[in-house]
Amino acid sequence: MVHAEWRGLLTGVGQRFPSADVFWVSVYKFALANKFVAKYMRNSKEFMSIRCKVEGCPWKLCANHVGKSCDVLRVMTFINRHVHSAQDSLDVMHSGRASLNSSIIIDEMRDHADKRTSEIRKRLKREYGIDLTYKQVCERIKETDEKSVAEWTAIGNRFERVFIAYGACIEGFLGGARHIMYVDGIHLSGPYKGTMLSASAYDADNELLPFAIAIVKGETLDD
Structure with missing residues (x-):
């Protein structure tokens, strides 16, 4: 029920918010409920410009202060349309050494698919200080x-x-x-x-x- 309410937190041009904090929380909940990631292009107490994280997506939200001595924010632009799937906007966070190791190794494998794995391991040790077998990477994942x-x-x-x-x-x-x-x-x-x-x-x-x-x-x- 709460999830359904969050989907309608942003209604359109002219909507007002009592403060920037309320606006930030509303945008966060709205994006969470509608399965996309909002990226702040400009973020200040006077003016907010937000786009969808996926490049080329038309979703856009802009809001600014009603007056200099007033904390109320008013939505000036709201394009509530996406041209991608929810999976496209997912963020992959590298938290912990295991995830970082896995990420670097995968990137190296993609960039140097024509090289032997022994050469890739040597470069990982030389440039990143990582000297793990792939089995040890699995162990790090389980440790994390x-x-x-x-x-x-x-x-x-x-x-x-x-x-x-x-x-x-x-x-x-x-x-x-x-x-x-x-x-x-x-x-x-x-x-x-x-x-x-x-x-x-x-x-x-x-x-x-x-x-x-x-x-x-x-x-x-x-x-």
């Missing part, structure tokens, strides 16, 4: 959040499979999603072959909630 599951399997130096389910996704599935799991796979192209499997569910708003991902050799029962 005890509810997360991250398993890396290899035979000698040969990769077999990796499985990751973040704690927040597990909590979301158990606490607010429909208990039906959808599993699908996509074949990987480029120098690193295999299949990426994903498991997802639908939440109460009919939005897809990611649950787990795995990179395996193929869509086989063992994998």
